[in-house]
Amino acid sequence: VDDGSCEYQSSCDEGYAKISAEIPEWMIDYVLTSYYIEDGDTLNYNCFYQSDLDVLQKFIDNSVETINMNMDYNGDGIIEPLELGSQIWQNGRLFSFTGYSTQLSGKIPPEIGNLMNLNRLDLHANQLSGKIPPEIGNLVNLSQLVLSENSLSGSIPSAIGNMVNLTYISLGENQLSGAIPPE
16 A cells, blocks of 8 residues: 555444554554455455565476376365465464475575564475575574475585574475584
8 A cells, every 4th residue: 555544444334434544664664464265255354474475486386287286175276375275374474384295396585584573384296496595594483494305406505503492404305515614
């Protein structure tokens, strides 16, 4: 919204209620989104951090030819960010993302480093390729990182040493080379 205001319209027994209000500064990067259950009925409306949704969309865009369409819960023929894998959101930010065996392919987008509240990332048993982006080191709240059973190559980025809360890491069954960085 260009002018910083937002209009909400809701249906009531009496008709429509229209409320105009200024959007608080902290909400500018959030988007109000509905998500659906399998039969297509609206389940809930929530605010999600747009940057976090954008990262999930990058994974979808990279995997358009391989992605598991069984995740298309609303049946529109398109996998949307909130349908991708298993997700836990806290305060509008992605807290846990499991994309186990969802047939993700292509490179891990460097924008992965924008998921600042992410605590758990599990992308094992996919078709991810290329190098692990150094931006993954920005995930300082991450406690579990699982990237095993992909086609990742190159060396493990030393930026992983920035993940001070990391307690579990699994990178096996890839084509990674070199030693685990001392960091």
